[in-house]
Amino acid sequence: MNESENFNEQTLDESTMTAFDHLIINANIATFSAHYGFNIYEDADSIPYGQLHNAAIGIKNGKIAWIGAHEQITTHLPHYQENQVTDVDGKWITPGLIDCHTHIVYGGNRSNEFEARLQGASYQDIAAQGGGIVATVSATRAASIESLFTQSEKRLIALIKEGVTSIEIKSGYGLDLDTERKMLTVARQLGEKHGIHVSTTYLAAHALPPEYKSHMQDRADDYIEQVCEWLPILHSEGLVDAVDGFCEKIAFSSDQIRRVFEVARSLDLPVKLHSEQLSDIGGSALVAEYKGLSSDHLEHLSETDIAKMAASNTIAVILPGAFYTLRETKLPPIEALRKHRVPMAISTDCNPGTSPLTSLLLTMNMGCTLFYLTPEEVLAGSTVYAAQALGLASKGKIEVGCDADLALWDIARPADLAYQMGLNPIQGIMVRGQWRETA
Amino acid sequence: MNESENFNEQTLDESTMTAFDHLIINANIATFSAHYGFNIYEDADSIPYGQLHNAAIGIKNGKIAWIGAHEQITTHLPHYQENQVTDVDGKWITPGLIDCHTHIVYGGNRSNEFEARLQGASYQDIAAQGGGIVATVSATRAASIESLFTQSEKRLIALIKEGVTSIEIKSGYGLDLDTERKMLTVARQLGEKHGIHVSTTYLAAHALPPEYKSHMQDRADDYIEQVCEWLPILHSEGLVDAVDGFCEKIAFSSDQIRRVFEVARSLDLPVKLHSEQLSDIGGSALVAEYKGLSSDHLEHLSETDIAKMAASNTIAVILPGAFYTLRETKLPPIEALRKHRVPMAISTDCNPGTSPLTSLLLTMNMGCTLFYLTPEEVLAGSTVYAAQALGLASKGKIEVGCDADLALWDIARPADLAYQMGLNPIQGIMVRGQWRETA
Numbered sequence: 001m002n003e004s005e006n007f008n009e010q011t012l013d014e015s016t017m018t019a020f021d022h023l024i025i026n027a028n029i030a031t032f033s034a035h036y037g038f039n040i041y042e043d044a045d046s047i048p049y050g051q052l053h054n055a056a057i058g059i060k061n062g063k064i065a066w067i068g069a070h071e072q073i074t075t076h077l078p079h080y081q082e083n084q085v086t087d088v089d090g091k092w093i094t095p096g097l098i099d100c101h102t103h104i105v106y107g108g109n110r111s112n113e114f115e116a117r118l119q120g121a122s123y124q125d126i127a128a129q130g131g132g133i134v135a136t137v138s139a140t141r142a143a144s145i146e147s148l149f150t151q152s153e154k155r156l157i158a159l160i161k162e163g164v165t166s167i168e169i170k171s172g173y174g175l176d177l178d179t180e181r182k183m184l185t186v187a188r189q190l191g192e193k194h195g196i197h198v199s200t201t202y203l204a205a206h207a208l209p210p211e212y213k214s215h216m217q218d219r220a221d222d223y224i225e226q227v228c229e230w231l232p233i234l235h236s237e238g239l240v241d242a243v244d245g246f247c248e249k250i251a252f253s254s255d256q257i258r259r260v261f262e263v264a265r266s267l268d269l270p271v272k273l274h275s276e277q278l279s280d281i282g283g284s285a286l287v288a289e290y291k292g293l294s295s296d297h298l299e300h301l302s303e304t305d306i307a308k309m310a311a312s313n314t315i316a317v318i319l320p321g322a323f324y325t326l327r328e329t330k331l332p333p334i335e336a337l338r339k340h341r342v343p344m345a346i347s348t349d350c351n352p353g354t355s356p357l358t359s360l361l362l363t364m365n366m367g368c369t370l371f372y373l374t375p376e377e378v379l380a381g382s383t384v385y386a387a388q389a390l391g392l393a394s395k396g397k398i399e400v401g402c403d404a405d406l407a408l409w410d411i412a413r414p415a416d417l418a419y420q421m422g423l424n425p426i427q428g429i430m431v432r433g434q435w436r437e438t439a
Numbered sequence: 440m441n442e443s444e445n446f447n448e449q450t451l452d453e454s455t456m457t458a459f460d461h462l463i464i465n466a467n468i469a470t471f472s473a474h475y476g477f478n479i480y481e482d483a484d485s486i487p488y489g490q491l492h493n494a495a496i497g498i499k500n501g502k503i504a505w506i507g508a509h510e511q512i513t514t515h516l517p518h519y520q521e522n523q524v525t526d527v528d529g530k531w532i533t534p535g536l537i538d539c540h541t542h543i544v545y546g547g548n549r550s551n552e553f554e555a556r557l558q559g560a561s562y563q564d565i566a567a568q569g570g571g572i573v574a575t576v577s578a579t580r581a582a583s584i585e586s587l588f589t590q591s592e593k594r595l596i597a598l599i600k601e602g603v604t605s606i607e608i609k610s611g612y613g614l615d616l617d618t619e620r621k622m623l624t625v626a627r628q629l630g631e632k633h634g635i636h637v638s639t640t641y642l643a644a645h646a647l648p649p650e651y652k653s654h655m656q657d658r659a660d661d662y663i664e665q666v667c668e669w670l671p672i673l674h675s676e677g678l679v680d681a682v683d684g685f686c687e688k689i690a691f692s693s694d695q696i697r698r699v700f701e702v703a704r705s706l707d708l709p710v711k712l713h714s715e716q717l718s719d720i721g722g723s724a725l726v727a728e729y730k731g732l733s734s735d736h737l738e739h740l741s742e743t744d745i746a747k748m749a750a751s752n753t754i755a756v757i758l759p760g761a762f763y764t765l766r767e768t769k770l771p772p773i774e775a776l777r778k779h780r781v782p783m784a785i786s787t788d789c790n791p792g793t794s795p796l797t798s799l800l801l802t803m804n805m806g807c808t809l810f811y812l813t814p815e816e817v818l819a820g821s822t823v824y825a826a827q828a829l830g831l832a833s834k835g836k837i838e839v840g841c842d843a844d845l846a847l848w849d850i851a852r853p854a855d856l857a858y859q860m861g862l863n864p865i866q867g868i869m870v871r872g873q874w875r876e877t878a
Contacts, residue, residue, distance in 0.1 A: 359861025
């Protein structure tokens with residue numbers, strides 16, 4: 001496959017070529033589309049990033065309607081008004097970035113604990129003072145919906161400023177029905193106000209709430225029963241796009257998560273899971289059994305369960321921000337994931353305890369530096385595979401029929417996005433065909 | 440010492456209190472001033488960050504003229520025009536941040552090498568293709584002064600947007616007289632255009648230029664002779680504030696650096712050095728002998744040489760971005776530096792090869808996460824100690840008589856600056872008494 005052949009396939013008749021809502025011309029494009037040769041495994045004829053040079057994009061009704069060589073459109077340009085054409089002057093276009101695993105809605109922050117630990121306090125000291133996740137649960141429960149919105153919006157804005165046009169947002173700091181509802185409502189409101197796509201995820205099975213702990217015994221099964229009861233209620237209110245849990249020795253067993261997944265299945269809701277972050281208690285195998293969208297973290301994932309993920313088309317979501325913040329040393333099984341061709345997405349995992357990170361660009365750099373992923377892998381992991389991790393078939397790549405969610409970058413080559421730390425080369429984003437400033 | 444006593448010391452007569460150029464009111468201030476109890480070693484009566492609450496600052500002629508309790512100024516407010524008063528509504532003020540070790544002026548970038556290495560190329564492969572520092576030297580030599588300015592300015596703007604009001608910029612990618620001059624000239628021009636303080640550093644002893652290498656032998660001594668000849672020339676042109684070198688087995692010996700330092704001494708120029716990054720060949724001991732401003736990197740620094748740095752009042756400049764990018768494992772001797780009370784500064788080390796990093800906030804987080812520094816240490820390392828590393832006595836702290844170089848932050852507490860990754864809470868900077876927007 002070569003690029004000009006592709007372009008030719010896309011030539012359309014005169015009436016179509018003069019009737020786009022908007023044109024982007026003079027672009028270099030990282031399409032992440034197999035149609036343009038994107039193939040992360042670099043089989044024969046693959047083209048890095050599925051890249052196109054000197055290309056143009058025609059947009060109609062918020063969708064990508066045509067992609068071709070810049071020269072193909074030049075004769076039609078007189079049919080367009082000035083404000084319908086964006087000449088990007090050789091800059092790079094990628095799909096709008098997708099942050100597919102976040103906890104950006106929460107109250108308070110935990111910089112006091114961050115500081116206390118560095119001053120010598122142990123995790124036990126901090127827990128004894130009401131710290132850890134309990135502190136975030138308390139602050140989130142106490143926050144008004146307006147305050148929760150305002151606090152969380154800062155984090156969303158930081159991500160949008162770096163090219164994010166779709167984001168997943170989890171609940172899981174309420175751990176009671178009202179606060180889980182409040183978190184998911186804020187997630188929906190954030191998407192509406194900022195006009196970007198928000199996928200909401202119900203994560204009540206995140207931690208055992210303090211009121212379920214006692215000196216006698218933890219009542220984790222009782223809590224899971226509540227989690228299962230709340231899910232249909234919140235789903236009926238239109239607040240739940242997917243269901244998640246934290247499958248870990250310090251959280252919930254795979255049997256407990258299975259009970260939640262059964263309810264999800266009965267509601268036809270897709271599942272995903274925090275799996276194998278600190279130990280292997282069978283999370284990814286469970287997700288694969290339920291043909292889940294993604295299994296996330298995965299430092300302790302076994303090759304046996306990677307094969308199960310491959311068979312169930314489950315995406316591996318890699319979260320280097322938590323690895324970095326927790327100073328972990330065990331790397332996720334990147335080579336085995338490549339070998340079994342399990343697509344890898346990456347995400348900020350933005351949360352107040354283990355990943356206070358609101359930069360998907362920095363996450364890309366961490367993926368390269370800490371996990372030895374290639375720039376193409378981390379960019380695919382923030383676009384096409386992140387879309388798959390959210391079940392969004394029309395996002396994350398640039399091809400005809402997909403949503404016109406794009407990011408425009410002042411870079412020399414796509415690898416710049418993963419190489420630079422702290423330099424944001426964004427020039428603007430397009431969401432469903434509309435340009436928006438990011439400054 | 441308590442905070443209100445301090446405030447009272449600062450009460451002034453009516454005529455003074457009504458004649459400031461500008462007032463900042465309702466502020467929380469991290470002063471980093473011993474006058475307000477700042478003492479990184481937490482001796483008796485120390486106050487974290489030298490912090491003041493509900494405070495006000497009076498500014499005159501670009502200097503901090505008065506600091507006191509907010510209540511002390513309220514009766515005088517009617518004397519001020521609205522545009523002379525900034526009510527910061529409880530937000531935090533720190534000294535303007537100081538990035539004390541950077542190589543932000545260079546041509547090109549090295550994302551292609553970053554990508555090639557992750558695709559499996561060895562350093563040898565890359566060097567054989569003209570990569571590594573040679574690639575940056577070639578691009579910097581080839582760039583016009585205007586292009587070099589434009590390329591470097593993006594990096595400076597990124598830093599300023601995060602509160603940087605003073606920066607050190609090194610030469611060292613020219614390795615010939617004309618290009619070293621071009622780099623230092625661009626550094627000066629950047630400071631002038633952006634109105635911030637730039638300290639220039641002559642780093643011709645950074646690497647052996649390609650034309651001094653041959654199959655027969657490296658002519659490093661010959662090159663050092665040139666370095667020594669160029670220094671007085673560039674100094675006479677007003678381009679050199681300090682002199683630096685790279686003392687390492689892969690660069691120059693301490694005897695070679697000594698020759699450069701001798702010329703610096705003859706010109707009364709302060710020295711600093713890239714020392715003990717990869718091995719210990721006596722760099723810090725040499726800097727201490729010349730009573731240098733700072734010794735930088737220091738992963739392999741011995742306690743013996745730490746004692747020498749303590750005796751010579753040499754600052755230890757810690758560079759976590761390079762440690763992170765190179766995936767180093769040997770930590771700098773933080774505990775021994777604390778024990779000997781050698782002040783630690785931190786810096787981005789922004790450079791295209793080993794630290795493509797233009798975020799001093801992220802550098803602070805790396806200092807905490809990778810090197811176990813406390814938030815107070817990394818903030819002091821980006822303010823008061825960074826100023827000392829540049830010999831800037833009137834910057835880096837908030838006390839009467841210092842330059843009114845400030846940063847305003849929307850944070851709950853100072854530790855937030857080191858805790859958050861990717862969230863820039865800057866609200867504005869003040870440079871020599873003038874507010875500037877950072878958006």
